[in-house]
Amino acid sequence: MDDVRSGGPERPAEGAPGLGRRRAVLAVLCVALMMIVSMVVSLTVALPDIAGDLGASQTELLWIMNSYGLVFAGLLLPAGALGDRYGRKGMLLAGIGVFGAASAGALWADQPGALIALRVVAGAGAAMIMPMTLSIVTTTFPAKERAGAVAIWSAVSAGGALMGLLLAGALLEGFSWRSVFGLSLALAVVSALGVVAVVPTSRDPEGTAVxxxxxxxxxxxxxxxxxxxxxxxxxxxxxxxxxxxxxxxxxxxxxxxxxxxxxxxxLLDPRFFRIGAFSAGSVVIVMASVGIFGLFYILLQYLQWLKDYSPLTAGLALMPMMLAVGAVSPAAPVLVRRLGLRVVLTVAMLVIAVGMGVLATLDEGSSYGPLAAGTVVVGAGIALCLAPATDSIVASLPPAKQGVASAVNDVTREVGGALGIAVLGSAFNSGYRGGIGEREGEIPAQALGAARSSVDAALATAERLGGSAGEKLAAAARHAFASGMDRAMLVAALCVFAGALAVLLLAPGRTESVRLQQRQERQHTEARQG
CATH class of the missing domain: 4.10.860 (DNA Excision Repair, Uvrb; Chain A)
Known part of the structure; x- marks a missing residue:
């Protein structure tokens, strides 16, 4: 498959940056990355305030959340190609400007429709930013350092959502929902200044038309x-x-x-998927994202509705997962060099599946211990698979195509996330309604409709009813929620396990993994020599 991977060497990025500057570049790019990743999840804790302030309906709230990810995923591939063609630094700055402008506009939005439109604009900006952050990392760092840099990038990508959730929860303790967008605007300003100061410029030297x-x-x-x-x-x-x-x-x-x-x-040569490392990395990111995004979606509701945690406390309860990601991530590239991509990715996916299985044992009376254990196991698996999977995608393509490689990595992540919320959400709803059906005789007839619609509506109705009727309704809703969550976590475990089987067939072994790394070292050396 050398003909698929071939490509002219990339022109050096304003000379070869030294170690100190490379580290500064990585820090700046991680700030920009966290800015856009955190916005995927952080707004979930602000939805009740948005609904009360703007009078948004449930459908409008749904689109305030989903319009961002929809545009984000759709524009990633062309944005990556445009960055390769016209310059990655310029595309990154343009994306930060668009994202920052949308965040500033949200500070003054007074209608749900206006906020949805601004989220669309922010999604377009995010699509311009995310592939550029990864492609600049891969073209700035030499091959022997690239795996470590990509591991840090992946850790920020995985932990940024949770960090955004924590920051949003903290802001909402004392400020309105608009403070979440104020934080995004501040991060955009910091990112732009950092990019101008330290990020080198690079592009596809062949200059082919988009x-x-x-x-x-x-x-x-x-x-x-x-x-x-x-x-x-x-x-x-x-x-x-x-x-x-x-x-x-x-x-x-x-x-x-x-x-x-x-x-x-x-724009994207389908023949790239004949490369084992490229296709295996793509499968891993899709399936891991199904589990990760679905986990966030379900567990945050579990902690707030069944365990009565505040948004900030719910975010803090998931901190062990982020700590596990940070602790295990540095080991991933070392293990790939020693054991090969196939072994590391397969084991990592199995570890995630085991963690999901632990979480499937939770019920309304569970203590925090099993939840912490399950999220730690999932976090360790995420750390072992995401960085090597990302590196396998970008390492499979020549330096001139790093924008497209990065966009493929990001598209698989976003589509996997949307699929995870949809599939696990459907599994959860099925389990929840089945659980309500089991308790139908215990629920007052006038409250049955609310109980079936959502746990939120069921608990609110139970509070209004009061007395023994309210207690029975609340107990039934919590039991049904736990049933739905268990079903969703089992589905997540099965999805990730299927990904492990696919990786076992597609991913290269140790010898080919080493050969891939050596080829990338040669390509990067040629790029630096011009």
Whole structure:
């Protein structure tokens, strides 16, 4: 597959930056990365305040959350290609500007529709930022340091959502929901100043034209598929709009693949997926993201509704997972060098599946111990798989295509996240409603509709009822929630286990992993020599 990976050496990025500057570049890029990753989750804790202040309906709240990820995922591939073509530093600064402007606008939004529109703009900015952060890391660091730098990038990517949740929870203790966007604006300003000061410039030296047709097909296909994934649990999978999104998106993506196989300079060459490391890394990130995003979605509700934690306390309760990610991440590249990609990725996915299995044992009366143990195991597995999977994707492609490689990594992460929330959300809803059905005779008839709709509505109704009727309704809702959560965690464990089996078949062994690293060292040396 050398013909697939071949490409001209990349022109040095304003000379070879020294060690101190490389570290400064990584720090600045991690700030920008955390800024956009944290926004995926942090707003969840502010939704009640937004609903009260803006009068947003449940559907509007759903789109305030999902419009960001929808545009984010859809624009990643063309944004990565544009960065390769016109300059990664410039694209990064433009993305920070767009994201910062949207955050500033949100400080003054007074209608749900305006906030949704600003979230769309922020998603476009995030799509311009995320692939640039990773591609600049991979083109700035020499191959022998790249795995460690990518491990730090991956740790921030995995832990940034939780850190954003903690910061948002802390802000909401004393300020309004607008403070969350104020934090994003402040991070945008800091990121922009840092990028201007220390980040080198780089681009594809061949200067090939951007594949416009491929870009349009990828945007339409990804946006339509993600729309169907997001709306499926809410509207129902047989809803006309959901079916149209799924079918139309699939048709557009098939057309994208066929077009990319024919065009001279494709946006993303489908033949890249013949490379074992590239395809294995993509599978790992999709399946791991299904589990991770689904876990956040379910556990945050569990901690707040069943354990009565505040948003800040709920975030702190998940800290062991972030600590495990930080502690284990440095070991991942060392293990890959010693054992090979196949062994490390397969074991890591099995570790995540075991952690999900532990979390599937939780119920409404569980203590904090099993939850902490399960999240620590999941965090260790995440640390072992995400950095090597990311590195395997970017290491499989030549330096000139690092923007596209980074975009593929990010697309798989975002689509996996949307799929995780949709699939695990559906599994949870099925388990929850089944649990309510088991207690139907114990629930007052006038409260049954509220109990079936959501645990939030059930607990609010129970509080209004009061007395023994309210206590029975609350107990039934909590039991049903635990049943739904157990089902969702088991589905997550099965998804991750399936990913482990796929990696076992696709990923290269130790000898090929070492050969891949050596080739990247040669390419990076050639790039620095010009």
């Amino acid at each position: 594949d416009v047709v491929g870009a349009v097909l990828s945007v339409v296909g990804l946006c339509a598929v993600v729309y169907a994934i997001v709306e499926g649990p809410e509207r129902g999978w047989s809803d006309a709009a959901v079916v149209a999104g799924a079918v139309g998106g699939a048709v557009a993506l098939v057309a994208f693949v066929l077009w990319e196989l024919r065009v001279e300079h494709p």
